[in-house]
Amino acid sequence: xxxxxRRGIITGGAKTLSAAGLFALMGAGGSALAxxxxxxxxxxxxxxxALEHEGIAAYQLGAESKLLQPAVLSVAxxxxxxxxxxxxDLVAAVKRLGGAPVPAKSLDDYAKELNAATLKSQxxxxxxxxxxxxxxTNAYLGIxxxxxxxxxxxxxxxxACDEAFHAAILANALGEAIAQKAPxxx
Amino acid sequence: xxxxxxxCAALLFTAASYPLHAAPPPAGNPSRGAEVYESHCGxxxxxxxxxxxxxxxxxxxxxxxxxxxxxxxxxxxxxxIVWTADALDRWLRGPAQMVPGTAMGLVxxxxxxxxxxxxxxxxxx
Numbered sequence: 001x002x003x004x005x006r007r008g009i010i011t012g013g014a015k016t017l018s019a020a021g022l023f024a025l026m027g028a029g030g031s032a033l034a035x036x037x038x039x040x041x042x043x044x045x046x047x048x049x050a051l052e053h054e055g056i057a058a059y060q061l062g063a064e065s066k067l068l069q070p071a072v073l074s075v076a077x078x079x080x081x082x083x084x085x086x087x088x089d090l091v092a093a094v095k096r097l098g099g100a101p102v103p104a105k106s107l108d109d110y111a112k113e114l115n116a117a118t119l120k121s122q123x124x125x126x127x128x129x130x131x132x133x134x135x136x137t138n139a140y141l142g143i144x145x146x147x148x149x150x151x152x153x154x155x156x157x158x159x160a161c162d163e164a165f166h167a168a169i170l171a172n173a174l175g176e177a178i179a180q181k182a183p184x185x186x
Numbered sequence: 187x188x189x190x191x192x193x194c195a196a197l198l199f200t201a202a203s204y205p206l207h208a209a210p211p212p213a214g215n216p217s218r219g220a221e222v223y224e225s226h227c228g229x230x231x232x233x234x235x236x237x238x239x240x241x242x243x244x245x246x247x248x249x250x251x252x253x254x255x256x257x258x259x260x261x262x263x264x265x266x267i268v269w270t271a272d273a274l275d276r277w278l279r280g281p282a283q284m285v286p287g288t289a290m291g292l293v294x295x296x297x298x299x300x301x302x303x304x305x306x307x308x309x310x311x
Contacts, residue, residue, distance in 0.1 A: 040282055043259060044291040050238040051229055113235045135229025140228065142292035146282040 019023040042099030044143050045152070048159075050102050051106045051136055057110035058132055062125040065116075072122060073171070076129070079166050087161050094153060100182040123174065130170040134185075137163040141186040160185070210273055222299050224241050225308050226289030226292065234309055239290065245269050246308045252286075274304045283297025 059080035063073060091101040111117070119125050140160035144153050164185055223231075230238035240256040245268070251263035265285050267273050276284050278294040294300050 037286075040286060043287060043289040044282070047230065047291060048288040049237055054238060113232070113237045115235070131224065131228060134225055137228070138226045138294055139229040142294065145293045145295075146280070146291035 008011060014104050038097045039077060039099070039159065040146075041148050041152055042094055042097050045094050045097070045148055046099065046102040048140065048143065048156070049087060050096065052083050052087040052090060053102075053104035054114070055132055055136060056080055056087065057104070057107055057112055058129060059083065060107060061111055061116045061119070063115065065119055066124050067119065067125055067126060072126070075169065075173075076125075079129070079133075080171075082166070086162065089155060089159070093152065115119055126174050128171055130174065130176075132168055133163050133167040133170060135161055136160075137167055137185045198301035209297075211271070212301045214301035214303075214308075216302070216305040216309050219304070219306025222294075222303050226294060226299070227303065228258045244309060245310070246271075246274075246304075259287055259289050262290075263272050271304050271308070274307065275300050278303065293295075 061074050063069060063080070068076060079106050094101045114128065116128075119128065135158050140156045140163060144156050147153055147156060194255070196249055226236070227239075227242075231242050233243040234241055236253065238255040240253040247268065250265050250269060251258040262270040267277075267285070269277075277290075278292075278300045280293060281288050281290040294303065
């Protein structure tokens with residue numbers, strides 16, 4: 001029988017970390033996570049997850065715009081697939097920490113937030129995608145110092161590399177000159 | 187020898203008098219700040235739309251956690267912070283250290299980048 005005090009402690013903590021999450025952290029596979037601040041990491045990972053939801057929506061808006069040539073559409077769908085894999089990685093990480101993954105908004109909401117009504121050409125779509133990919137690269141690099149668990153540093157760095165790859169392809173498609181000054185990100 | 191020791195002592199005294207954390211921030215360039223804002227903040231923020239983060243127009247001098255329609259963390263909503271230049275600099279230097287529990291994690295390490303972004307945001311009224 002759980003006492004009121006013990007129940008209060010556990011239910012209070014469940015706002016950010018479930019009992020299952022605590023159990024997972026205490027398990028043999030959770031040594032890297034146990035040293036961190038899981039509720040803080042959940043908050044940061046959910047912000048990254050929101051970013052991936054938005055990226056997936058942005059490519060969906062581009063794909064449905066009928067502004068993309070078939071070859072460009074194919075690349076956009078491939079990149080969107082990468083973002084879906086990032087989303088799944090982040091969802092898994094949030095759940096592993098005992099948190100609740102933030103859900104995606106509606107496509108209409110993203111269309112308003114991204115001002116999609118102003119997209120009138122393939123170049124407009126690519127410029128929006130490039131802006132988001134560049135920003136996402138810097139965002140992932142920028143949150144590494146804030147993440148507590150070392151395996152999440154790897155996740156963020158790995159994802160940043162994917163975003164940088166996307167940005168490079170998009171910049172090339174738009175005919176942008178290669179930046180002369182390094183570092184290009186961070 | 188004595189003068190060398192004296193120079194070292196003077197250097198140590200100077201260093202002790204001006205700890206790194208108290209170094210005055212560099213002057214900000216709002217034009218460059220616009221570029222840094224787009225490349226580093228633009229993934230999550232816009233001036234006029236709540237996205238992953240809240241809209242930023244009017245942020246300078248505003249209380250934290252009050253933009254209508256944005257779902258802030260409790261940590262930021264109850265932080266009592268007012269976004270002065272100093273507060274923004276501390277925030278961009280380490281948001282999770284400044285407000286544990288925040289969902290904002292991006293660290294903008296170069297002091298000049300922070301100063302430029304803050305100068306840019308100051309203009310976005």
